[in-house]
Amino acid sequence: MEDEVIDQVEPEEEGYGLDNRTVAAIRLAVAAGDRVRLGELLEPLHPADIADLLEQVDSGHRREILLLGSSFFDGEVLSELDESLREEVIAFLPRDVLSEAVRELESDDVVDLLEDLDEPQQAVILDALEDADRLAVEQALTYPEYSAGRLMQREVVRAPEHWTVGETIDHLRAHKEALPDQFYHVIVVDPGIRPVGYVTLGKLLSSRRSVKLTELFEESFRTIPATQEEGEVAYAFNQYHLISAPVVDDAGRLVGIITIDDAMAVLDEEHEEDILRLAGVGDSSLSDRVVETCRQRVPWLLVNLGTAIVASLVIAQFETAIAQVVALAVLMPIVASMGGNAGTQSLTVAVRALATKDLTGSNVWRVVRRELAVGVINGVLFALVMGAVGVLWFGSGTLAMVIAAAMIINLGVAALAGILVPVMLDRLGVDPALASGTFVTTVTDVVGFFAFLGLASVVLL
């Protein structure tokens, strides 16, 4: 294990992404107003790395970089940029740079760019597009947010059912200019433009010209409804190893195509959302300002304050017991803390399993039984440990028994709440990542304090 960690350090250092030396050199060039040097430094960078650069510096430096190196900020950099910064950067770019930047993008990237902007900025970008592109983008925007219709690209390479390999290749050569930058399948459609199958370019390249497309269909073929939620789309790509999939409207007609790189980006965003929501942080980005960050975090802290006060009210019921045996005040946070941790373990496993569809109606009761068993076993284990600690520390067998019993109760309840709360929230259509934590820790705090102090009152007083 130790060796592995050390082995990994080297490749990490020569890994991908921006390195600090480049960032430092760029700052120097900007400070010196050296446009040529800045160009030399930006030129070899991938648009995604330029976007990261803009995200990593503060807004003052950002403006200086944009001002001096405006020719490097093309559409790709814009579409790689974190949403929280797009408005700022777009507002700052000269109109002609912006227009040129936007025109290079494929329709799905323009849609992605537009959807988070205010109306006036949207209008500026739409105006910059050519008529056909603008129409395409406006149509895409009629699909619901976070749907396959927004995610798809409209440039599709398609062929009728009766075509052969030769006819298809001739068609591709003749329409070379109209082909999308990246495509991996030719979508075969019936006369009603409904997709019936697809052929990989590899098969097309390696088959004789006389072979019919229908003989080369791939088993992996699946269509995606345009209204489908994008998380579901990402799930399908990951589960079924799709590379691209045709998107269809309600009538089953081909309206676009989604490729795996977009699905991978969605998967990444969904994960980010889950991990941040579990911690009670909403949409969040390192480039957010202080006020913005406070605004994101206060709601959850406020909810937590509410639950903490509820837990305190439970404690307040036992003031007399605590006044008589102060050791109770010393030990009570241990019971609550252990319950909170055990609950978080269960709920995180449950939230993740719900997201990956591993936890379903058909195995939920088995998982609940397992969690309860785990909770009780761990409860007994830590009851023994804490019982021993109680005896050694306070020399009281009774106190030790009280804390041991409270531990078993709270770890059992924590395990149950940890699985049942996210499952119920999911059934109600609420994202379990968002709300489970609060419910579960409220339960474990209240039960933990009540069980420990309640038992103590009965037994010790």
Place this chain on the structure above:
Amino acid sequence: MEDEVIDQVEPEEEGYGLDNRTVAAIRLAVAAGDRVRLGELLEPLHPADIADLLEQVDSGHRREILLLGSSFFDGEVLSELDESLREEVIAFLPRDVLSEAVRELESDDVVDLLEDLDEPQQAVILDALEDADRLAVEQALTYPEYSAGRLMQREVVRAPEHWTVGETIDHLRAHKEALPDQFYHVIVVDPGIRPVGYVTLGKLLSSRRSVKLTELFEESFRTIPATQEEGEVAYAFNQYHLISAPVVDDAGRLVGIITIDDAMAVLDEEHEEDILRLAGVGDSSLSDRVVETCRQRVPWLLVNLGTAIVASLVIAQFETAIAQVVALAVLMPIVASMGGNAGTQSLTVAVRALATKDLTGSNVWRVVRRELAVGVINGVLFALVMGAVGVLWFGSGTLAMVIAAAMIINLGVAALAGILVPVMLDRLGVDPALASGTFVTTVTDVVGFFAFLGLASVVLL
């Protein structure tokens, strides 16, 4: 927001993955010993869904399904199966079914299958392979675990620099049988078999036969060292929108290729690891048994018990103060809990930003300053709220001031610890997702109790 949630319910229900009705029908068929019906139900399922089925049922049902439907368990199902179940399923499958299953797989899938098995099971599978495949797999196993060398597939479509589009297409048609199932680029190599560029199949298909491959090179071309850590590989695919990338050895020679679907699977696994580690759960799967699950969760609970006891020791220093003012015992968990939550918010943002390389040496101090500012501002905000609660509840201005001051201190410290702890762990080469939580909550508990009770002792007594 409300409407969105409701809108999403429908597509979810007709979404992907196994549905409960199918699972129920399969159970019925198995219970009835109806091999034909089971076949009808399994036949339309994707291998990934069959693997999910095996994961969702308990081990008794699993055996029954495997026994009755053994002809459906091919190599793909095996490679989709969760690692925790592979040994069990492989041990149970008849030797000939297993051999056939393994022979269908590409080399990267066999490697993935092998690396988690015990020696005897590895030997069974290696024996089932043909000589050439076995050699390829054994060579792949010489690369470090979780490296690009293990992830890559060895079947690469390559062409020398001087070839034209026509020559390449002729070559592909002539060697049709040897082509991998899925490939997206032809890798162009120099006489030393070092990759110098690649050409997309789309370009190959749409260009005239006389065009040289070197004229069609893609800008996105990047090579990946075989020893590179797989998380780094997934990062590169996601950051640079790669579809496939050639893998090279120390001498820069082409040894294999990694495709985006494998990179997407790694990204998904890394996320799973992060989210579970943040919650103090190690490698975990819903199909793990009770004992296994206890074993995974006990270590973190033990660590948490240690930190909870440390916090209790802090409380114990103030027993006399608590005995005199029992309200302190009632209010103290609020300060600790708010600190813990604020710390978790900061650390989750930091852990995620480290994973996505958004938090680097060049912006770390700016982010630390921001977190501290957010912590202090939120501290002041909740100091006011808790001050008011203190006055209303206990009618004591002094107590209210004490809790308000403790709140500011603890939320400030929580914010600092939340960012500094993961950054320092990362620099030390420890995964910040694994250990940050413990450190940060220890700090916030200790500081929270100490600040509140300490101030109270000074002011109130």
